[in-house]
Structure formats: structure tokens, C-alpha cells
Amino acid sequence: xxxxxxxxxxxxxxxxxxxxxxxxxxxxxxxxxxxxxxxxxxxxxxxxxxxxxxxxxxxxxxxxxxxxxxxxxxxxxxxxxxxxxxxxxxxxxxxxxxxxxxxxxxxxxxxxxxxxxxxxxxxxxxxxxxxxxxxxxxxxxxxxxxxxxxxxxxxxxxxxxxxxxxxxxxxxxxxxxxxxxxxxxxxxxxxxxxxxxxxxxxxxxxxxxxxxxxxxxxxxxxxxxxxxxxxxxxxxxxxxxxxxxxxxxxxxxxxxxxxxxxxxxxxxxxxxxxxxxxxxxxxxxxxxxxxxxxxxxxxxxxxxxxxxxxxxxxxxxxxxxxxxxxxxxxxxxxxxxxxxxxxxxxxxxxxxxxxxxxxxxxxxxxxxxxxxxxxxxxxxxxxxxxxxxxxxxxxxxxxxxxxxxxxxxxxxxxxxxxxxxxxxxxxxxxxxxxxxxxxxxxxxxxxxxxxxxxxxxxxxxxxxxxxxxxxxxxxxxxxxxxxxxxxxxxxxxxxxxxxxxxxxxxxxxxxxxxxxxxxxxxxxxxxxxxxxxxxxxxxxxxxxxxxxx
Numbered sequence: 353x354x355x356x357x358x359x360x361x362x363x364x365x366x367x368x369x370x371x372x373x374x375x376x377x378x379x380x381x382x383x384x385x386x387x388x389x390x391x392x393x394x395x396x397x398x399x400x401x402x403x404x405x406x407x408x409x410x411x412x413x414x415x416x417x418x419x420x421x422x423x424x425x426x427x428x429x430x431x432x433x434x435x436x437x438x439x440x441x442x443x444x445x446x447x448x449x450x451x452x453x454x455x456x457x458x459x460x461x462x463x464x465x466x467x468x469x470x471x472x473x474x475x476x477x478x479x480x481x482x483x484x485x486x487x488x489x490x491x492x493x494x495x496x497x498x499x500x501x502x503x504x505x506x507x508x509x510x511x512x513x514x515x516x517x518x519x520x521x522x523x524x525x526x527x528x529x530x531x532x533x534x535x536x537x538x539x540x541x542x543x544x545x546x547x548x549x550x551x552x553x554x555x556x557x558x559x560x561x562x563x564x565x566x567x568x569x570x571x572x573x574x575x576x577x578x579x580x581x582x583x584x585x586x587x588x589x590x591x592x593x594x595x596x597x598x599x600x601x602x603x604x605x606x607x608x609x610x611x612x613x614x615x616x617x618x619x620x621x622x623x624x625x626x627x628x629x630x631x632x633x634x635x636x637x638x639x640x641x642x643x644x645x646x647x648x649x650x651x652x653x654x655x656x657x658x659x660x661x662x663x664x665x666x667x668x669x670x671x672x673x674x675x676x677x678x679x680x681x682x683x684x685x686x687x688x689x690x691x692x693x694x695x696x697x698x699x700x701x702x703x704x705x706x707x708x709x710x711x712x713x714x715x716x717x718x719x720x721x722x723x724x725x726x727x728x729x730x731x732x733x734x735x736x737x738x739x740x741x742x743x744x745x746x747x748x749x750x751x752x753x754x755x756x757x758x759x760x761x762x763x764x765x766x767x768x769x770x771x772x773x774x775x776x777x778x779x780x781x782x783x784x785x786x787x788x789x790x791x792x793x794x795x796x797x798x799x800x801x802x803x804x805x806x807x808x809x810x811x812x813x814x815x816x817x818x819x820x821x822x823x824x825x826x827x828x829x830x831x832x833x834x835x836x837x838x839x840x841x842x843x844x845x846x847x848x849x850x851x852x853x854x855x856x857x858x859x860x861x862x863x864x865x866x867x868x869x870x871x872x873x874x875x876x877x878x879x880x881x882x883x884x885x886x887x888x889x890x891x892x893x894x895x896x897x898x899x900x901x
Contacts, residue, residue, distance in 0.1 A: 368485070372438055379438065380414065403418075431547060436494035535853045549899070552891070557570075572779050575777025577774060582648075594690065606650065630651075770836055771842070778825045780862075
């Protein structure tokens with residue numbers, strides 16, 4: 353594997369030198385370079401039509417996916433997908449060292465001249481670590497997959513399956529590259545009668561906790577929802593504070609009820625997602641005044657292993673009702689104490705718990721005013737779509753406010769809905785033949801690699817970081833994407849997924865990545881140990897076990 357590792361290293365360092373920050377022209381430059389590298393491989397010199405640069409759909413920057421495929425000499429429908437992303441997060445965190453961010457040797461030298469902490473200095477002084485933005489996340493992985501295409505291209509007359517490779521931009525953004533690529537490969541699969549056996553990503557792998565010595569292979573991937581809350585209270589003058597219903601108070605209670613609560617983690621086969629975490633919370637007052645806030649908006653990251661959007665809605669609806677009850681109780685308790693010290697009569701405040709999903713709110717308003725609500729929404733959507741920089745989450749909020757404006761019930765309310773983006777989870781249970789086949793291939797590859805290299809390699813069920821792997825499959829049914837769509841105001845005008853294309857290629861997934869530390873930090877670094885020896889072998893063996901002779 354030494355020659356393979358040297359080739360991977362050479363390509364990885366070259367790709368790292370190309371600044372390809374998400375949302376920049378650099379994503380085009382790196383795609384073109386990977387395309388040129390592939391074109392120089394013997395297999396693609398003989399089959400130039402099998403490597404392509406494909407425009408992202410509706411992309412203002414004109415970014416491109418690289419799509420390449422190796423066809424087994426003897427026809428077979430069985431196909432595996434190799435995928436990786438070519439963009440990186442920004443480099444502003446490097447500060448005065450920004451010019452060195454994509455130059456590993458120079459960056460390491462600069463780190464050595466600065467006080468950046470004992471642990472980092474130890475790694476800077478070690479020959480084992482290579483620093484640089486994007487080397488770890490995930491240009492080394494893309495380089496490894498590129499070299500795998502070379503290796504198996506040379507074996508096209510022996511392999512028993514086809515291999516499709518995609519290198520996509522925008523993974524660190526909105527996954528526009530992957531969502532376009534899914535449609536491209538779905539069309540190819542239909543044209544060539546391919547059936548996808550499995551997808552292999554080579555995104556990064558790191559310590560699960562401080563001092564962790566294990567290395568991990570992940571079969572399956574975590575999902576992400578962005579449940580959101582529109583809180584409508586009742587305004588009042590601060591001089592009559594108990595006459596109103598403070599939207600900020602209720603919003604805070606909801607966040608307290610849900611944020612970082614481990615009982616809301618999704619636990620499958622002993623693996624636990626991160627609990628929900630708040631990403632945004634604010635009231636909607638546009639200016640300072642002595643009127644209390646009567647609207648607020650929040651959204652939270654909600655990681656999933658197996659729970660579907662419909663079930664998440666029900667869980668959060670109960671939590672929100674509890675927060676609403678606590679708010680009313682808190683207000684009554686405070687009001688009673690205020691009345692006692694003010695020597696005025698006390699009566700319970702009139703508020704009632706009122707929590708609806710967006711689907712329920714829309715249904716209620718549609719029942720009250722018929723098709724007229726749709727006409728109102730169509731006018732609003734047309735106006736919002738004309739605003740080029742309109743964020744999907746702001747779009748959603750404006751739609752909800754418009755629907756709620758026509759609701760006859762003007763009492764305080766919380767409307768729960770989903771914001772973009774959505775990343776489906778993929779749970780490889782080992783129940784289908786394809787899942788069994790992937791698990792067998794991985795287990796065999798891990799065992800073979802452990803016989804050669806002295807690493808403790810553990811197979812886990814879910815890649816724990818949001819990635820493009822999510823778009824290799826999507827759930828069906830009332831609790832799955834259907835319930836998501838019904839409760840996502842931005843769908844389909846402002847945000848949508850190519851659901852049918854994803855379902856048509858649906859497959860089990862695995863991530864076999866290099867080892868390193870500090871992705872998305874200025875100290876991002878790759879470990880030569882494991883990344884240069886065991887990881888390439890694991891990758892090669894897994895592919896070979898799936899479709900080798």
C-alpha cells in the first residue's frame with residue numbers, strides 16, 4: 353500500500369494548495385483540476401466519455417461536479433458509489449497566518465514560531481502531523497478516492513461491478529453539489545440499468561473523546577432536522593406588564609425545556625446523538641419601545657438516528673405544551689405575589705395552552721377562509737422570491753406570519769414547523785441483502801487491516817457529523833419526508849430535495865476516513881499514522897470485497 357499512499361499524499365497536498373472555500377470560484381478551480389487528474393489515468397484515456405464536469409443545477413456561481421465511472425468489462429447492474437466534497441470552510445480564523453492556510457509546510461513552520469498551546473506545539477514538532485485548511489476535511493479523502501479510481505480502473509477486466517465517483521462542492525454550505533450529483537447519477541443509473549449496492553465516503557474521522565485511541569469506521573450516518581418555533585404573545589405597555597403575554601418569556605421556557613436535554617437524544621444500538629441545541633433565538637421587534645415583545649422566533653439543531661420528522665414534531669409538541677403550562681404558572685405565581693404586595697385583588701390570568709404545527713395552523717385557516725388563503729400566500733411568495741438575498745429561514749417565518757395573520761384565534765400561540773436544511777439519517781440495520789453485504793465487506797476489510805496494522809478499529813453505526821452521505825437515501829411514509837414537507841413553509845418554492853432521485857438510488861452507506869484533529873479550526877491537521885497506512889488499505893479492501901473478482 354506504500355505506493356498508493358504516496359500517490360494519495362501527493363494529490364492531497366496539491367488539492368490543499370487550491371483555496372476552495374465554499375461559495376467561491378475556487379470550487380470551480382479544484383473541480384477542473386480533479387477532472388484533469390482523472391483524464392490522465394489510463395482507464396479514462398481509453399474511455400474519455402466516462403469522466404465529466406457537470407454544472408450544478410441553478411447555481412449562480414457556475415460551480416461544477418466531477419463525475420467519473422468505471423464499467424466492469426462484463427456487464428453487471430451492481431454499482432458502488434464513491435463520494436467526497438472538494439470545498440472547505442473559510443480561512444479567516446487563521447488571522448495573520450491566512451496566507452499560509454493552504455500551504456502545509458509553511459503553516460507548520462509559522463505555528464512553530466508562535467505560542468499556540470502545549471498540545472498543538474507537540475504535534476507541530478512531530479513529523480506525524482500535517483496542518484492545513486481542508487487537508488483533513490476532506491481533500492485527503494478525495495485524493496484517496498481518486499487513487500482508488502486509478503487502481504480499479506486498471507482492474508476493469510476483472511471486477512464484478514461498476515464504480516461511480518463524484519467530487520462535489522458546497523458540502524460545507526447547502527449541499528448543492530450533492531443534490532445536483534444525485535440527479536445526475538440517478539439519470540445515469542436509469543440509462544445504464546445500474547443498481548447501487550453501497551456508497552463509500554472518505555470524510556474525516558477523529559477522536560470520540562479526549563484520550564481516545566480507537567479508530568472508527570461508520571456504517572450509516574446521522575441525520576439533521578431544524579425544528580423551529582414561532583411564538584405569538586400579546587403586547588402591552590410595560591406600565592401594565594401583567595396585561596400582556598411576553599413572547600420572550602415563553603420562548604425562553606421552550607428553549608430551556610428542549611436545549612441540550614439528553615432525553616431527546618436519539619439512541620440506537622447504544623449510539624447516542626447529540627441532544628438538541630439552540631441555533632437561533634430572538635424576538636421580532638424592529639425597534640426599541642416600551643411595548644413588550646409579542647413575537648419571537650427560535651430554531652434548534654435536532655440530530656437523528658432513526659426517529660422520523662413526524663415523530664419529532666409530536667415529541668416537541670409535548671415539550672412545548674409543557675413549556676407553555678410552565679409559563680402560565682410562572683406568570684400567575686408572579687402576578688399573585690405582585691397583587692399581594694400591591695394590596696390589589698388577584699384573579700388568574702386568562703391564558704391557555706395553545707400549540708399547533710404549521711400543518712394544523714394552515715388547515716384551520718383554510719377551513720375558515722377557503723382558497724383565499726392560498727391566493728394570499730401566492731402573492732407573498734412571489735414577492736419574497738423576488739428578493740435575491742432572502743434566507744430560507746426568513747422566508748419560512750414570513751409565510752407563517754402571513755398564515756397566522758388570517759387566523760381568527762388571536763390568543764397567544766406557538767407554531768412548530770421545520771426550517772431548511774434537512775439531512776436524512778441512514779440506519780444500516782443489516783436486514784436487507786445489500787446491508788448484509790456491506791457489513792460483511794466492512795468486517796472483512798477491518799479484520800484484514802488489523803492483521804497488518806496495530807490499530808484498534810471499531811465499526812460504529814452512524815457517522816456522527818452532518819455530511820452528503822445523508823442524500824444517498826430517504827425515508828418514505830407519513831412519519832418521514834411527507835410529514836416534513838407538510839410542515840416546511842419553504843417547500844417547494846424556496847427549498848426542496850430531489851426526493852424521487854434520492855429514492856431511486858437509495859443504498860446503505862459507510863464512511864472510511866483519514867484520522868486527524870480539529871476540523872474547522874485553524875489547527876486542523878492530518879495524522880500520517882493510520883491515514884497513510886491503514887485507511888487506504890481499508891478503503892481498497894472494502895471496495896474489493898464488494899465488487900472484486
